Amino acid sequence: MEKYAQRGVSAGKEEVHEAVKNLNHGLYPKSFCKIYPDFLADDADWVNVMSSDGSGTKAILAYLYWRETGDVSVWEGIAQDAIVMNLDDLICVGATDRFLYTSIINRNKNLIPGEVISALIQGSQKFFDSLAAHGISVNFLGGETADLGDCVRSITVDGSMVTRMKKSELILTKNIQPGNVIVGLASYGKATYEAECNSGISSNGLTSARHDVLSKYYAEQFPQSFDAAIDASLVYSGSKRMTEALEGTPLNIGKALLSPTRTFAPVIKQLLAELPGSINALVNCTGGAQTKVLHYIENLRIIKDNLLPVPPVFQLIQSESGTDWREMYKVLNCGTRMEVYTSEQHTDGIINTAKSFGIDAQVIGRVEAADKAEVVVRSQHGEFTYN
């Protein structure tokens, strides 16, 4: 979609893929995360996995909401976003424990005071404490907070996570096969380990969602929250204020756009323990959303004809932006975030486990042999083929 490019976002990341193509891509080229030999301990039965990612421009939503309402707690959610964008990628290869994490916060000190840094850092530790209650240990090894106002308009919040795991416990996308069914786990609702209802948003597609939904008020009040080089017609071109209610949810629009990225780590950890060897693959539908799996398959058609319902925040983004649904499913998870590729006989168990954590789940589709990689979404909004 051309609007992405005009807003300075390369949806496909072609340039980045070109730049990294000569690097070491690890032991399993099309795995969900790159998997490396055990450089850290030289054990042939173990591997190393490492991830770096962040909250992206969702941090700007927190900035606007905090400035508008004074609610500093939204920054705790941004800390969670940066963490889960790493954690939930790593769990997709089967890693569920002994993580190390460091944070990297770059701020414009004139706009972002100590109380925000404090909420980010203490929010990180609070989130790690909640994971520990589910047997997932993430050790917070500090990080860097830099004052870079000449580089950063407001703030960026990133982190890196690393772990070692047994090779025998790896979950690899190459094991997706014809006949597999897909259990989809919902991005929305309130999991037993969450304190608040989640809109289902994660930390992707939010440059566009922010500009498409929020009104010019934010451009006028907070010029530090966007790149003035973007065509003015694309800046905060929606009709909403963050404090307006989002119909069908207990959240206002600001909080709905800011719902912290849900982690599925507690659920996946339990599934892997309950069903050893029965999960073919896990795909976290972040960037690329319902088409994410295309990066990992060949000669397979993924048919998704029973996706979970599209929750209100995505309906809002669609109606405010006028984005067609073909694009919506490609950019935003639209309600279904974690995919479990498995055999028919395991689906009930997986669904029951997800529901025991308060997370909606259902069989959303299946895998067929094909002569190329293809995803077909059949939804109430139409049928879309991606390849």
Added chain:
Amino acid sequence: MEKYAQRGVSAGKEEVHEAVKNLNHGLYPKSFCKIYPDFLADDADWVNVMSSDGSGTKAILAYLYWRETGDVSVWEGIAQDAIVMNLDDLICVGATDRFLYTSIINRNKNLIPGEVISALIQGSQKFFDSLAAHGISVNFLGGETADLGDCVRSITVDGSMVTRMKKSELILTKNIQPGNVIVGLASYGKATYEAECNSGISSNGLTSARHDVLSKYYAEQFPQSFDAAIDASLVYSGSKRMTEALEGTPLNIGKALLSPTRTFAPVIKQLLAELPGSINALVNCTGGAQTKVLHYIENLRIIKDNLLPVPPVFQLIQSESGTDWREMYKVLNCGTRMEVYTSEQHTDGIINTAKSFGIDAQVIGRVEAADKAEVVVRSQHGEFTYN
């Protein structure tokens, strides 16, 4: 210095220290890097160390130089800066091998095209290849490149590095003791493993240095290279263009300010192998510069009365900014970057090893008992006491 605060930089990082004070500070509270139990492999004889850091606002100097001259290779130096700001902290606790690294690049895509990303990523790998020739293995495990033009004016370049090491090989600042002498290793010159003469600059203090040295030309031509909220009198308030020669060096002023942060890893690795048990401590004089050691000591006076000569780039910064020398030694390494705390009898060996790598070195000072932590710099520019 008040100018730092007005330019949005908190030299002392008080707010950050406050925010992190309740986190786990590891096994040795005043060590140069935080040292943690071996979460990754549960071996009681090993520890984990992890660092996150970046090139800071030095990336803006690269942006300006690249735009002014078309020389894209300066971005390779920024990649090195982000790496060495991590690596040389980790070597200070004795880690010299089996590193993992991921990069985090946040860019404004409208200003930073693919060729820059390519130079950063390929520059990282090139630098790792050069380290490998000295037996230092850093495994580049990819990272994240995000398009965040609404957050980032131009670009930020950060990275995270992690390793495991034997507890018995730890080098700890708590072993600094009265009677120790300090061998200082030069930040300037051309090490045998460097391709170009190095000015001695690292990646600290460059917000001020950039504004103090460069002329208003850069404010006019590149408004995207600073925070417009800063008082105009503090923006590019110097007299220089980057293309002007820096007297006394083969570098122009741009290249001098951009000299990639030198790594001492090859030297330190050899020193630790040659002199096992003989190095009390290592201190990398980055942020805090000649006063850095103050973070790690109690009841000791560090007297530095024979620092290496101040190379031209620091003379330039001093004369353009009018900064007093007391402040200069506190913010910029001024020629002496790596400190080796040791006993008198080892100094010749250390100096000879450094010189075998083409790096100037000399005994720069000594350690005395005192009733509090104190650093005394006695230089051609005066005597300064810090505590």
